[in-house]
Amino acid sequence: MQLARDTDQTGYLIAPDPAAARLTRAVTGHDHTGAETEISVVEERPLTIYLNAQEIVTAMTIGDYPDYLALGFLRNQRMLTDADTITGVDYDEELETVVVRTSQPTNHEDKLKKKTRTSGCAVGTVFGDMMEGLEDVQLPQAQVRTSWLYALSAAINRTPSLYLEAGAIHGTVLCQQDQPLVYMEDVGRHNAVDKVAGWMLQTGADPADKILYTTGRLTSEMVIKTALMGIPVLASRSGFTAWGVEIAREVGLTLIGRMRGQRFVCLSGEERLIRDTDPASIKNEPKGAGRKGAAS
Numbered sequence: 001m002q003l004a005r006d007t008d009q010t011g012y013l014i015a016p017d018p019a020a021a022r023l024t025r026a027v028t029g030h031d032h033t034g035a036e037t038e039i040s041v042v043e044e045r046p047l048t049i050y051l052n053a054q055e056i057v058t059a060m061t062i063g064d065y066p067d068y069l070a071l072g073f074l075r076n077q078r079m080l081t082d083a084d085t086i087t088g089v090d091y092d093e094e095l096e097t098v099v100v101r102t103s104q105p106t107n108h109e110d111k112l113k114k115k116t117r118t119s120g121c122a123v124g125t126v127f128g129d130m131m132e133g134l135e136d137v138q139l140p141q142a143q144v145r146t147s148w149l150y151a152l153s154a155a156i157n158r159t160p161s162l163y164l165e166a167g168a169i170h171g172t173v174l175c176q177q178d179q180p181l182v183y184m185e186d187v188g189r190h191n192a193v194d195k196v197a198g199w200m201l202q203t204g205a206d207p208a209d210k211i212l213y214t215t216g217r218l219t220s221e222m223v224i225k226t227a228l229m230g231i232p233v234l235a236s237r238s239g240f241t242a243w244g245v246e247i248a249r250e251v252g253l254t255l256i257g258r259m260r261g262q263r264f265v266c267l268s269g270e271e272r273l274i275r276d277t278d279p280a281s282i283k284n285e286p287k288g289a290g291r292k293g294a295a296s
Contacts, residue, residue: 009159014182014199018165023062040166044187050099051079051106062162062169062186065195066091070098072198076225078133079108080201134224137251139232140208144254147277148211149235151178153259156213157237161185163215172196175211189216193225200229207231218257220244227251233272235259240267261285
């Protein structure tokens with residue numbers, strides 16, 4: 001059973017657009033009975049990111065918001081800092097490249113030698129010194145109401161999306177209190193969170209009062225990126241990895257997983273939670289409901 005979709009996207013600054021050109025294609029096959037069937041499948045294409053004249057990485061992505069993806073990736077890898085002045089972001093659709101330009105010269109040759117493959121879908125990549133700087137992270141002591149968490153979970157999981165249209169994709173949503181603001185999707189959750197980070201960098205959004213919601217696992221990479229973005233709360237329908245929990249506790253990040261219906265588990269940062277809602281007043285999801293992939 002699929003949760004009912006809610007077409008009201010009031011309050012979103014960026015919402016998914018399942019009908020957008022180039023993000024999916026129709027593919028014909030045969031189902032379990034042998035009958036011919038046509039379904040939508042997510043497109044996947046390479047995007048090479050440059051910082052000035054230096055090639056940094058080629059990411060596999062659905063192709064939307066390449067500017068945000070490039071900015072967020074470079075910021076989350078600490079190749080862009082507050083000291084850098086960004087003078088331009090140029091995307092060439094034909095060459096499948098995006099170039100981020102700064103007024104100061106940059107050289108990350110040493111960093112590029114220390115790549116680490118992550119557990120992320122579509123083979124995530126971070127650089128070996130990414131954890132450096134976590135010791136300086138001081139996350140704000142923002143409060144999180146459980147009523148907000150329940151409202152966010154209900155709204156996000158009913159929002160029309162590529163996931164509900166075609167499956168095989170992850171979502172990351174920047175939220176403020178009980179309102180989803182920016183909903184990004186991609187074949188890898190690391191790309192989706194980088195798009196959010198890029199939007200925040202370009203718009204100057206304040207992370208102190210934000211919640212980051214992801215449809216994927218709460219891994220070390222997700223925790224590190226959220227902490228470096230300055231967001232104090234990370235939540236997911238999915239579960240945890242031990243290292244992700246350990247890092248969250250070290251940096252003081254509130255980490256909430258297994259959010260389904262009236263249930264959730266908080267493994268770090270419990271002190272931020274204000275339990276203002278009786279869980280018994282929240283409807284539990286029917287068995288098999290929720291984010292289950294494309295509609296048949």
